[in-house]
Structure formats: C-alpha cells, structure tokens
Amino acid sequence: MDKFMDAAGVDKVYGNPVEKDRTVVIPAAEVVTSLGFGMGGSSKGEGGGGGGGYSVSRPVAVVIVTENGVRVEPVVDVTKVALAMFTAVGFMLSVLAKMKKGA
Template identity: 35%
Template sequence: MELPDAVTTAVETIRDSAGVERVYGEPIERDDRTVVPVARVAYGFGGGFGEGSSSGVNGDSEDAPAEHGSGGGGGGGVVAKPIGALEITDENTRFVRVDDRQRLLGAVVLGVTVGWLLGTMSD
C-alpha cells in the first residue's frame, strides 16, 4: 500500500530535521572559551488511514447502502528542551548542566500556597 504524498512529505521532513545540528546549537566564542548549547530533542509521528465496505446489515450486499469510505490522518511534533552546554577552553572541556531546581522549588511553593488557600477557604 502506497502512502499518500502528504504523509510521505511529512515523514521526509521529520527525518531530514532529526540531525545532530538540532541537538547542538551554534558555537558561541567569547574570550578564550567556546560554548556549545546542548538540547534534548524528541520527535513523534503518527498516522492512520481507512477504507469502506459495502456489506449490509445481514452481510448481504443487496441491502447495503451505497459504497463509500474514506480515511486519512496524520500528525507529528517535536519538543526541544535545553539541558546544558559544552564549555571548551584550552585547558579542558566540561559539560555544564542547566539547573531546574529553582523552577521545581517555585512549583512546590506555589502548590503549598494554593493548598493552604483552599484549606482555609473550606473552613
């Protein structure tokens, strides 16, 4: 079974964009160091298709409605999340991870505050 042109084009576009240049950003040079941004990139793709039939209620084609059918569908997506950077100097190369602890702490404080407010409102 051949894929429709739209599905083939979508698959090719996602495949072509899944290169290493999506994970490592353009190097940034400053003073005596080079910094290369690093991200986690995830791709997803799904599709479907369908057909119709002309069998009737009792399996007879005589009481069947007119033949018809259809199908299609597809979708895809990409998520990129920065995870750190490579710092390159003449002395060494090291990976510096992005620290998400501040965002996590903010979410915990927000959750506790909302919980406290809801608790005081129900009294």
C-alpha cells in the first residue's frame, strides 16, 4: 500500500528543475491514483474477494522562473482535445439525426 500511495507524492507531480542561462524550468504533472476492493458470496457459503488499483500521470504545465518573474505555461494535449471535439461532434450529429427522424 505504501508503494501505491507513493505514486501520488509531490516528487511525482513536480519534476526535477532544469537550469540554463539563468532560467529554471520545472515540469508539472497531474497524477491520478485509484483503488477498488470488493467482496461477495453466495447462499451456498462460497465467497471471494479482490482488489486492485492503478496510477497514471500526464504532463500539464511547465513552471518557468526567470529574472523577470515566474510564469506557468500549460501543456496542451492535442490528442485529448481532438478526441473531445470528435466526441462532441458525434453526439451533436446523433441528436440531430434523432430529431430529424422524429419530425
């Protein structure tokens, strides 16, 4: 369990700072951790249980520190944006088709 919970530590969210020419860049990530457990049984007295979990991370931003200040630049996941767009368009087309069919 400790190993699993360590997956969401602050050192997993912020990467090692990289410094070059008086500029420091710190990568930042989103970390999602999930656990699940279950138990069951039957009237015959048979039973069982199980559990599992996972952890996933993805880059979300870069923190840039310069002499002029600090700024945060988001990391845009183009694939995720495209999938969301296609899903929305598909949903709208299916709704329009149902509306047209019902009219």
